[in-house]
Amino acid sequence: MDASYSIVIADDHPLFRNALFQAVHMAISGANLLEADSLESLVQLLETQDEPDLVLLDLKMPGANGMSGLIQMRADYPDIPIVVVSASEDASIVTQVKTHGAFGFIPKSSDMRTLTDALKQVLNGDPYFPAELITNKAASDDLATKIATLTPQQYKVLGMLNDGLLNKQIAYELNVSEATIKAHMTAIFRKLGVKNRTQAVIMLQQMQPES
CATH class of the missing domain: 3.40.50.2300 (Response regulator)
Structure with missing residues (x-):
């Protein structure tokens, strides 16, 4: 080649x-x-x-x-x-x-x-x-599709939630206001079809690679 x-x-x-x-x-x-x-x-x-x-x-x-x-x-x-x-x-x-x-x-x-x-x-x-x-499992595909709708910034916020950071800590890390983080959280919950950060983190962990 x-x-x-x-x-x-x-x-x-x-x-x-x-x-x-x-x-x-x-x-x-x-x-x-x-x-x-x-x-x-x-x-x-x-x-x-x-x-x-x-x-x-x-x-x-x-x-x-x-x-x-x-x-x-x-x-x-x-x-x-x-x-x-x-x-x-x-x-x-x-x-x-x-x-x-x-x-x-x-x-x-x-x-x-x-x-x-x-x-x-x-x-x-x-x-x-x-x-x-390659899987055709509907649940897996649905989960992957939901996660894929997140913007890069929203995915970053979700990752920080997974790390246990509070809203104000995430705002500090990303150099934005806490209100912006709350807006991101609302969008994340809506896109993933969950009601709180615990459910969002569980969904992310279901899709996490081992290494």
Whole structure:
């Protein structure tokens, strides 16, 4: 394959980044590989480089709370294909990843051949989602669809609720008024079809990846 591909590997585990490096080199000899170990370092990288051909994104790394990293990336860099690489192999996570606009999903348990085949497929312009992890369960799809209606800021607020922060603490962290946070909360509850923050947090946790 064309060796001029530029690929970013965003994962906070050095050993797995190394494994991905090997897989990418097997799939595309001589590709330009870049690393990021947090959402912040990924954003800084993208701000200083030409847009890459592909980002391999871990769902859980510093700065990313569940789907928040993917949501932020899709909002800020809509033209960059993003393939999620995760230790979670729950079908509902794969459903949510698809709903949020990822171009593919590769389980971390995949062997080297599967990794290389998946990389070749997405770089050829075809999405990659393991058939055995695609679910048609209505409840899972409905939950993923509801979560996907949240704006990046609303998802961030929901993540902070999940961390146990109070409204005034969230307002401070996001540098907005407490009234703005209350407005976000009202919108979140309406979109998720829940009545309080406890129900909202439980819904988020049902869709959280393991790693």
